[in-house]
Amino acid sequence: MSRLSVRKTYKLYIGGAFPRSESGRSYPVTSPKGEFLANASQASRKDARDAVVAARKAFPGWSGATPYNRGQILYRVAEMLEGRRAQFAEESAPVRQGGKRAALEAVDATVDRLVWYAGWSDKIAAVRGAANPVAGPYFNLSSPEPTGVVAIVAPADPLLGLVSVVAPVIVTGNTCVVVASEPSPLASITLAEVLATSDLPGGVVNVLTGRQAELAPWLASHMDVNGLDLTGVADADLALRCEQAAAENLKRVLRPAQEDWTADPGIGRMTRFLETKTVWHPVGI
């Protein structure tokens, strides 16, 4: 007799914990063929606000950590993900084309993407900072700093796409609230399990599953969110409304885009959510 498997309950990831939605709602997730996979939590406005609170609370510690420390932690995430390579491939195979082999390649590319960003933690300032030769007896130095709490609407690619939008935001010291892909949210919660066991402080990454059209506008209008990444918003009208709402407190916005996640990521996703701070100091006896 074959053994009956014990299934996982997919919940949210907020402040380092895995709560169900406070609304008690869930929605069925199916494979592209229509097979039932699991019930995912359907996060509410209240969950989104809790997630922003958690992200804000984590911001001072995370942005104040040394870049070296943040790099070590991102690299640790890569190590943990590599260790769960088979699990991720198996979980994502039903929801993507190309089957198991393509799924494994996607996991490998995701690990490598994390390693790429891990290395940026203590280098972005060397590339984007400057000693400015002002015409006067002043020391003048510009350095990049994280913008704060960033809300991310993740793209449909459930793992590589997700990590490709989250890693560049957090490596520089931002914290984030992620709305996972609505049709394929399960990998994001399994990724949260990886994050939770990688020395990443709770609250740095918060993951909401649910309806994009319900959650994104609340985050776009939230006055304690500093940046908004709309990459995963396919509905042009929703994207427009979100960008307009974001104007209220002048969130830094990354507009929706069709991205090839296997291409060289460049540094644009990091720099979009960086501020530049310039310090002046007189020089004299």
Add this chain to the structure above:
Amino acid sequence: MAIFEYAPAPESTDVVDIKPSYGLFINGEFVDGSGPTFKTINPATEVPLAEIATATSDDVDRAVQAARKAFGVWSALPGAERAKYLFRIARIIQERARELAVLESLDNGKPIRESRDVDLPLVAAHFFYYAGWADKLEYAGFGTKALGVAGQVIPWNFPLLMLAWKIAPALACGNTVVLKPAETTPLTALWFADICRQADLPPGVVNIVTGAGDTGAAVVAHPDVNKVAFTGSTEVGRIIARTVAGTDKKLTLELGGKAANIVFEDAAIDQAVEGIVNGIFFNQGHVCCAGSRLLVQESIQDELLDSLKRRLGTLRVGDPLDKNTDVGAINSADQLAKIRELSEIGESEGALRWSPACELPERGFWFPPTIFTGVAQSHTIARDEIFGPVLSVLTFRTPAEAVEKANNTPYGLSAGIWTEKGSRILWMADKLRAGVVWANTFNKFDPASPFGGYKESGYGREGGLLGLEAYLDV
């Protein structure tokens, strides 16, 4: 003042298993050297630790050939793959940190507190940092073309850290290396060879050849070496610069120093005293950027020297493996002789010598923390690098005089400034002809921060984005 006794707190050597003899590491294998073997000893006890091979010029040639062969494969690897090898090496160093720290203290004589808390964390961080550059070279602005085979010769004061400074950026940029560790401190480099094997680094990417000056000279002179990197004395640096003259070899040199540590009357005295102590007694003063000249503003000279002497009375000199030890053993008999000679010259030229009362072990190479006051700029001990725990104290009245005296040296590696006034720090920093200037701190190192000298302290920078330039065909 009540004096309480310290109980010994020795670090166990059980974590280190030293074999009776070691060969050369060429093409991923340990092989015998063709030259006569020599012993590496524990400078704290004079007990031999292991028999070490000497690489002759034929051996060096084999190492360069292995590196040349590996260069094709290594430089053609995608940067992201090279990065992952370097991250592996960084992680293995972290995993084996205690073993390497104990080994470093045994072979070098430095206090375990320093090898454990300074050397090893910096070694791992350096590999971690340059690992991250391997797939980001196009963002650094020096192109992405590797040079080829790098011949690297390193000193005995920070054996594994200097290895990291040399090997990590070289490999990140796609070069392969032949490295010669110092004659008196070869062990951690040989352990590093084993780490390369644990990391499955392709054979020939890293080759370690041990020996004395002749071996180093063979590495530098080899016609198939594209890049020479040397850390050591200015005297040898000049010889190397002459050797590579007329060739296509790219050269970086990190040489001696005679840094001024400048203390103004408004400085926080207690912090300044700690900085002075750290500046010259860290690593027994075997530091090229050591703050070996204290320039103190005349108005606070007495107060500062009183505090400094009181503080020196609390330094613990002795067993490097004791976790209480502040100052360990001098690295070699030769170095001890040099420190003694220069100190005697200091006295004969009229400076006043002072050391705290301290009991030195009977065996091994030891020199007490020493201060010379009444030093003039013309004195030998104000001009020559002593490379030991010996501080020369000079005074100044105005910032301009401090700058004048600080820059009055053929060296230009580092300098220290102690004042509570920010604008003065920056004014002084502008005027000082030195590659690294520390303000209200001293002897700080980080892989993200470039290090290197002006003038006869050498050229080229190690560390940071700028450290990549030395290993790319710019």
